[in-house]
Amino acid sequence: MAPPPVGPAPRRRLPLVLAAALVFVLVAVGLVVTRPGPVGRWLGDAPTTPAATGAVESAPVAVLAAADAGAPSPSADGLRAALEPLVADTALGGRVNLAVADALTGEMLFDRGGGEGTVPASVTKLLTAVTVLTARGPGHRIPTRAVAGAQPGEVVLIGGGDPTLAADAKGFYPGAASLTNLADQVRTALGGAAPTSIVVDSSRYSGPVYGPGWDDDIPTGGFGGAITALMLDGARNNPKAGRGWAERVAEPDLVAGRAFAKLLGVPADAVRKGTAPPAPTEAAAATEPAGSRAPGTELGAVHSPPLIRLVDIMISESDNIVAEALARQVALARDRPASFVGAAAAMADVVSELALPADGLVLADGSGLSRNNLISPVLLTELLALAASPDRPELAAIFGGLPVGGWSGTLRDRYGAAPGTAAGAGVVRAKTGTLTRVHAIAGVVTTADGRLLTFAVLTDDVPPDGMEPARAALDRIAAALAGCGCR
Incomplete structure (x- = not known):
């Protein structure tokens, strides 16, 4: 069978905020998150993130640098040259689907099976986060x-x-x-x-x-x-x-x-x-x-x-129990039964309300533990772009919990140890997903030229004993986006 077409495809363009909303800086007491919107009201004027413990830095250290709105966007040919050899890594198994989009314009820059529903594992939590923040709002308390x-x-x-x-x-x-x-x-x-x-x-x-x-x-x-x-x-x-x-x-x-x-x-x-x-x-x-x-x-x-905190917990620690509770909040907000079936239907309803691409979407739970879930990489990239939109400041809450490569959450010990991944340390911010034979990553990355991209890579046919090689192969793809201008 011929491989899916690679290259730019016409997609709807989204008005997006510059990456100032995604700037994260390590200061004396921890990771400070700059987010748009009335965050103080949503949080009840409490700190966004509890103070971290440990050694105190003598000076602030950049974790994610701001993107440059004037930076050149990668080209389809440049991305193809950088990514195709990495996608062909046998560690990723027999089915690898990915999409890369320009966060500023919404243009799809690279699409290899990007519209195909793929088992997402815990990357599902990004969809749960966006749908619950839409349905309930960041300040809702249970x-x-x-x-x-x-x-x-x-x-x-x-x-x-x-x-x-x-x-x-x-x-x-x-x-x-x-x-x-x-x-x-x-x-x-x-x-x-x-x-x-x-x-x-x-x-x-x-x-x-x-x-x-x-x-x-x-x-x-x-x-x-x-x-x-x-x-x-x-x-x-x-x-x-x-x-x-x-x-x-x-x-x-x-x-x-x-x-x-x-x-x-x-x-x-x-x-x-x-x-x-x-x-x-x-x-x-x-x-x-x-x-x-x-x-x-x-x-x-x-x-x-407030939900803005629960979303942070769900994403940063990949908390499955919190995820299922938030999915049921979507069901309750949309007058659906607060069950697995009702939550899945309500989340799909919200995806449609947001005009996100639902082709290939099948939902069975909110955590990603279910192998019945199918989400396309294109849906994930457009969802991330929408969350960065100045028109939807409440959705920016998803970025507060996204792990940083080589620094926090489920990416704390990644980006640096495996060959070819170091370029992603500190500049890849993404949610990961893992089940036996299933490995995924989706998030945002700033290129070497300063262009902000959204990306998603999902693979659900990895050899059962191939977890570590598959993770390293995924990280090399994200690191390649971070390390090149790809023009």
């Missing part, structure tokens, strides 16, 4: 509520889908809401009356708790887990577990309910699953005796960090 139950002494804990909720201030995610705070509110609302039982309501989500197309070992493999509307610390068994692999509990909602019961002095055997009664009418609430609460009366509520 509630966890407590209401009076149907029976005297009964308190209902209602999960709204916050994956970062913690039992106390020592949870896994910085700045998370806590059940300790919620329990204090409940005690105040009850006026000293002691609760006697806890009902756990996780009915906000529906359908299976494990995704379609997930490998058999994912539920117990430490990178995925049961997706329920109520959980603590991303369903981790131990909130002190390090980033990445962590043992997950089988029933996150019940574990959270028991933790809440303990805080309220309720025995663990008085915790059960159920649903909250409807909120009372004003007339019913007015007739309640002093000190009592009508069934369904709110007793307290706590809220997650």
